[in-house]
Amino acid sequence: MPASPKAQSTMFRNAWIVDGTGARGFKGDLLVQGGLIAAIGDRLEENAEQEQDCEGKVLCPGFIDVHTHDDAMVLSSPEMLPKISQGVTTVVVGNCGISLAPLTSKPPVAPLTLLDESLYRFPTIAAYRDAVNQAMPSVNVAALIGHSALRLEVLDDWRRPATELERLRMGEMVREAMDHGAVGMSSGTFYQTAYAADILELIPLVRVVASARGLYVTHMRTEMDDILAAIDEVALTARHAGAPLVISHHKCAGRLNWGRSVETLTYIDGLHKQQSIHLDVYPYVAGSTMLRLDMVDEETEVLITSSEPHPELVGESLSSIADAWKTSQREAAKRLMPGGACYFQMHEDDVVRILQHPRAMVGSDGIPHDSKPHPRLWGTFPRVLGEYVRHRRCLSLEAAIHKMTGLSAKTFKLGDRGLIRLGFAADLTIFDPETIEDLADFHDPTRPAKGIVAVYLAGRLAYDFRGHVLNRFGRFIARSNPS
Ligand SMILES: [Zn+2]
Known part of the structure; x- marks a missing residue:
């Protein structure tokens, strides 16, 4: 069983705080006490049991x-x-x-x-x-x-x-x-x-x-x-x-x-x-689901992600398998089923x-x-931030984070999550906006992303840049219906 250390107070200093509402980020400090966000400000006077310097990093809701x-x-x-x-x-x-x-x-x-x-x-x-x-x-x-x-x-x-x-x-x-x-x-x-x-x-x-x-x-x-x-x-x-x-x-x-x-x-x-x-x-x-004949049109590129009869062919494209077997893609798909596939559709x-x-x-x-x-299993969130925010500039950092936090929590009724707001649960992610990037791709789909500095659940460190899960603090969260 993972250790469950007593919730500590932590001061995050000099962070670029993006609060999840879609509002513009700002430089400041954030204090977490007893698992909750206790103070947010320009230069907080309070002291905490531990401090983390977040200079140059984004601090946002998990x-x-x-x-x-x-x-x-x-x-x-x-x-x-x-x-x-x-x-x-x-x-x-x-x-x-x-x-x-x-x-x-x-x-x-x-x-x-x-x-x-x-x-x-x-x-x-x-x-x-x-x-x-x-x-x-x-x-x-x-x-x-x-x-x-x-x-x-x-x-x-x-x-x-x-x-x-x-x-x-x-x-x-x-x-x-x-x-x-x-x-x-x-x-x-x-x-x-x-x-x-x-x-x-x-x-x-x-x-x-x-x-x-x-x-x-x-x-x-x-x-x-x-x-x-x-x-x-x-x-x-x-x-x-x-x-x-x-x-x-x-x-x-x-x-x-x-x-x-x-x-x-x-x-x-x-x-x-x-x-x-x-x-x-x-x-x-590309989408991904089961291998289905109605989704094989001989035109869309299909990559096999699992196959019960032919596990050795996982990672190959359906067209190359069909060529090797000297048959149509539909026929090849039939022989590979049941299985899963990515469709570049x-x-x-x-x-x-x-x-x-x-x-x-x-x-x-x-x-x-x-x-x-x-690769979406390992790469989705850093990919939005690296590829669509930093490289292509088709979303602002604040809008992207809103779509991953505040908007999601509000729509799915997750109560006191998804925003950096006083009294909210301190589920927090710290990342480097200059280096965040998905490394998982279709050939090597299980590589962890880079640029995530630390992840906190209810104010407690759960994961950091060294790449290991340090503590497990997750729980089932029930729908909240604020009146
Ligand atoms: Zn679905």
Whole structure:
């Protein structure tokens, strides 16, 4: 067990403080006492048990990864090095309809197999919460309950829509999850396990979420040609249920849809006049999910990230495998399944435009279970700060940090996190704005980023530049509903 030293008081001196609101940074000192932010000022007079000089460094709220599939990793690899090494202090698990709870009655099928299959043993979010608190990961965990997990648990055949009785049963499970602090429900009608679910099934479930003031987070039915219809479907569901909506990993996928983020964002802004809609996005032109035949078009570059029958081919491109086997990419994909892949299906201009959208938050969508994961698992947050802020200058430092902290905490109702504000939890990240950079790439995807100087949870040092997790102070954090 990691040591749990008594919370100390720490004075951070001479930092460039970026508070997470989007407001301009300023040079100053910050005092942490008893895990909370106790004073912020130009030159603080107070003394603390320890001091850290932050000259030339940015001091900001710890990053919040709003889109993760870390449900199992927080239990089985509680050091959470891929995340804390990026300056992340809180992860939101349970995205895309995929969550460990409440599925216990049968073996998971894809896409629930994106998580460690042996860990589907939590009948409730409360049981999952207890396991998280026992594992004591290095980062905090907020949870969504996944609609596909509900469907698999409740329906004998997930290929059909739920009956009224099954909807009621699922609604009770959503209620339980919300009562125990879930931040909302996620769905993924893109996936086979939820494809049969229509708005008649989803609206009553999202209504339960809305009545507890949670949010509806969704991987839409499609992100390709019919994306506007997909946006309509999720917006209608959220609007009828009365819940705020988060559209997951927003993208315009497939060559024919490149450039269409102009259209989708305008469309979303139009809808936002009547209802709350936010987005999350990762800073890469490649997506990653299971290996699926409908995503292999012989044109999009596909990189294999896992393959049950051919683990030796992980890291190879599908086109080179198909060439070697003297067959089509689709045929090669069939032989490699089940597996995972990265699809280079987006255009850089769309990625930038979506990142710049004022209601877009950063979420990695990393998949820790893949043997050679998409580099977003290890690189997302430093990549935004190094590549998109420092090199390309398409976001200000303050706007980027807001999308990783304050906006995320407010949208996901994470209470006293995500801002540098008196009385808030002192989850803090210190980084060097001149050197921060993601080092993970598609060939070497598990390299920790550089430029993260130190990461604190509730005022206690959890990680520093030497690259090791020093202490694990994470816990399950429940939805907060300020009145
Ligand atoms: Zn997804």
